[in-house]
Amino acid sequence: MRNLRDLRYALTTVSADQKLTGDQTLVSEGGVFELGFFKPGGNLALLDGSSNQVWSTNTSSPRSGSVVEAVLLDSGNLVLRDRPHDDASEPLWQSFDHxxxxxxxxxxxxxxxxxxxxxxxxxxxxxxxxxxxxxxxxxxxxxxxxxxxxxxxxxxxxxxxxxxxxxxxxxxxxxxxxxxxxxxxxxxxxxxxxxxxxxxxxxxxxxxxxxxxxxxxxxxxxxxxxxxxxxxxxQQCEVYAFCGAFGSCTENSMLGPCNCLKGFEPKSLSDWNLEDYSGGCQRKTKLQCENSNASNRDKVGFQEIPNVVLPKEAQSVGSGNAGECQSICLSICSCTAYAYDSNGCSIWDGNLLNVQQLSSDDSSGETLYLKLAASELHADKSSKGTIIGIVVGVVLGVGILLAILWSRKRMLVSGKAAEGSLVVYGYRDLQDATRNFSEKLGGGGFGSVFKGTLDDSSVVAVKKLESFSQREKQFQTEIRTIGTIQHVNLVRLHGFCSEGTKKLLVYEYMPNGSLDLHLFQNKNFVVLDWKTRYQIALGIARGLAYLHEKCKDCIIHCDVKPENILLDADFCPKIADFGLAKLVGRDFSRFLATVRGTKNYLSPEWISGVPITAKADVYSYGMMLFEFVSGRRNSGELSDCDEDDQFTFFPTRAANIVAQGGNVLSLLDPSLEQNADAEEVTRMATVASWCIQENDTHRPTMGQVVHILDGILDVNLPPIPTFPQN
Missing domain, CATH: 2.90.10.10 (Bulb-type lectin domain)
Structure with missing residues (x-):
């Protein structure tokens, strides 16, 4: 709001002999509302090029000798009235009527x-x-x-x-x-x-x-x-024709609500960038019957689009089966799509409006078959060829893996290790390697970790599980999950010891310890600069994406937090401590009834009792990202006080500043002295805000997070998260 005392710019009334021009504004008496000229990309004029009047209130004073004035009331109503005036009298004109x-x-x-x-x-x-x-x-x-x-x-x-x-x-x-x-x-x-x-x-x-x-x-x-x-x-997708012709609407998509169907592109990309999707999409390649150039005519086919809410204005036609339904659409040039279900054959003539793509956890949709030029379908065939190649590669990989597992089985029986396999260690050997467990590196709920040196001079970290009567399941989980996978951002398990109640796990040694020691300003550890923090965040995202999306079964870590992120000599992050991990399969149909994880990183699903998916890890990762920015815990006692001395939970404060386009560098860990890339800070805080959305379907996948942090994928501003504040 402008200073009301600066009358060069702000006025409280405008008389008939006065003008409101340039940067001058009309302000209500209480300073609640302000009226000025709107300039969308240029000057706003009330006269045309010939100085002709193009708009007027068409009012005149009903009383001779009276003066008409314009007043902006505290209600926001712009009123033209006589002066002097009676508050009970009707105005000559008011904006509330327009x-x-x-x-x-x-x-x-x-x-x-x-x-x-x-x-x-x-x-x-x-x-x-x-x-x-x-x-x-x-x-x-x-x-x-x-x-x-x-x-x-x-x-x-x-x-x-x-x-x-x-x-x-x-x-x-x-x-x-x-x-x-x-x-x-x-x-x-x-x-x-x-x-x-x-x-x-x-x-x-x-x-x-x-x-x-x-x-x-x-x-x-x-x-x-x-x-x-x-x-x-x-719901956004309930709005009629919101995405225009041949546009597909998706609820709560991090990439925006509208996308063009396969084989189509926005008619006006500039309009789409301004969130005006009404122009819809146009074909990239014309259909045979639409193309007048006979020598370049393409044949047509159909693209299967599963799990959608079918567009409106369908025509029902008689057909005995899906093949006949397809033939009918194929024979009509203006037919753009068809569907065949229990209700029979439906075809669409002309533009498709109100196609809605449902989420993967909503299987109530139908299948739409979209007519496309053959050249658009050829691209899919190439993709299928690539997929076939991948499948063949996977089959070969499985064969190699089986060979390794067979070799490992022989190793376990003989007590000897094959290259790339888990080694079975004797308890006495590990006791000697750690000098009777004398150099402790850290500890947690499952036991303590000690530094050790093997006979070949390699340095390892040995986790000794304590109170083992309660830890057998965690021990087996650790071996079953991390023992069969390798990734640059996952800590490597060399082997284990299992002698009665003596259960130990042997990992690669990480000289820079766990992330929390560096992130939360432990005086004995180096403070991480912004570039290092960003690369660590990206590495963790890649590791989680591998667990969620690249393994045979989806592996949910269930306890993502700085203490479970280890740093090697080059500060490359390695996700560790898989004792709580769960293999749930690709359909996420398993129900995890027991709460797993650490309080400040627990997603709402754990508390509400709904089925847990990989999005629980996404939530924990998002909470951790806010700690990358602030350099301190997200716990309530470390929340910020805002200018009004009100407690503000840091993730909420960060999300608000990003949403308002505020100074994101003000959110940074003070030890960084605002020495960071503002665009990267904004990107990280935006991703974090998406990750901690209360509804897990609104959160991105970890694969999407990798693309966003890599700068490959742009995202819209997220809704302000509510659950952490509550």
Whole structure:
């Protein structure tokens, strides 16, 4: 807000003989609202090139000798009135009668019953252009007490339900209200909904977004940002034609809600970058019957798109089987897709609208067959060839692995080790190697770790499991998981000892110890610079991606935290301590009933009791990323105090600063003295915010995290995480 005393720029009233020009603004008396000229990429003028007037309120003073003035009220209403004026008198003109995209308390969205003229709340075209968009909110023109959201003033895709005297029946959030006073007025002249605030110090607004959703926001002064109170429709993909023709909508996608179907590309990439997807997508290659150049004509085929909500406006045709259904679509040039299910054959003629791709954990979708030029399908065949090659390679790899395992079995019987196999050590040998377990490197819930030197002078770390009656399962898990896999970012298990209750694991030695010793400013260890932290974060992501996505079965670590990340001589990170790990298979159908992990890194699923997937590791990794940035624990006692002396959980504070485009370097570990790449800090904090989303389906996979940190993949700003704060 500008300084109200600086009258060179801010005015409280504008008289008939005054002008509001340039950077001057009109400010309400209490300083709540400010009016100025909007300049979307240039100057906004009220005159055309010939200096002709293009807009006017068309009002004049009804009284001779009176002076007309413009006043911006604290309600946000711009009013033209006579001076002197009576507060009870009607204004000559007011902006509340001419709504744009925002509906403020005290305003109306009305229907004139005599003229049948409706008042609309209309979205912007895109993020930067306030021109009229496709989505609008209006009172039902048929005379009911329900509000409708429409696309292009033709398609109604949401209704509030009728007014029941207190709320709209299909907006249950209104029942939870403690801020607003709602009312619906209907008389012989007009019908309208309006609302006011119980507390006049609260600032709130309802607007229709470029997303096609209406959103009620309230201002949080302490965070200097708008807080979403409720929105409708709740799901983005419920908005009609949101992704345009041949666009596919995906809920809560980290890559954005809209993508073009296979074989299509955005008609206007610049519009898509401004989140205006209405133009949809166009074919990369024309179909045979659409191409007038006969010599270049391509044949056509069909691309299978599984697990989607089928587009609207299908035509049902009679056919006996899927093959006949395909033939019918193939014979009609304008047929763009077909589907065959228990309801028979459906085909789509012309543009496909409202295709929705469902998530992998929602199997309620249908299969759509999209007609494409053969050249687009050839690319898939090449991909299939690559996949076949990969499969052959995997088969060969499995054969080699079986040979290694057979060799390992012989080794276990004979007591001798083959190269690349686990070694079975005697307890006395390890006791000698560690000088009777005299040099302790660290410890945890499963036992202590000691430094040892083998007969070949190689240095190892020996983990001695304690209270073994309770640790047999963890011992077996460690051997079963890490004993058969190798990756540069996973600690290597050399062998083990199993003599009665004496159970020991022998790992490669990591001279720089565990990550927590460096990250949390232990005076005996070197402080990690930003470049090193970023590379460590990237290495951990690669290791977890390997466990989740590259192994035969998905391996969930279940205890990702700095203490379980070891650093070699070059500070290359190695994920360690697989005692809690779980092999769950690719379908994630196993239910993990026992809570596993460490308090500050536990995902919400562990507490709510829902099935656990690899996204639990993603959550823990995200919490750890915030510690990479701050250099301290995310625990409550180490939270920050903001400018208003309010406790702010660090992940929440970091997410807010990123969302507002604030100074991300202010989040950094003080020991770094802001010596870091701001883009990388932003990227890490953004990834972390996505990783700790309460709903696990909203979190990225670790493979996606690798691509983002590598700079290969761009992501949208995430919603502010709520679970850590709660």
């Amino acid at each position: 709504q744009t995209d925002t509906f403020l308390p005290g305003g109306k969205i009305k229907l004139n019953k005599k003229t049948k003229k409706a008042q609309y709340l209309t979205s912007w075209k895109n993020l930067e252009d306030p021109a009229t968009g496709l989505f609008s909110l209006e009172l039902d023109p048929e005379g009911s007490t329900a509000y409708l959201i429409t696309w292009n003033k033709t398609e109604h895709y949401w209704t509030s339900g009728s007014w029941n005297g207190h709320i709209f029946s299909l907006v249950p959030e209104m029942r939870l209200n403690y801020i607003f006073n709602f009312s619906f007025v209907s008389n012989e002249n007009e019908s309208y909904f309006t609302y006011s605030l119980y507390n006049s110090s609260i600032v709130s607004r309802l607007f229709i977004d470029i997303t096609g959703q209406i959103k009620q926001l309230t201002w949080l002064e302490s965070f200097q940002q708008w807080n979403l109170f409720w929105s409708q429709p709740r």
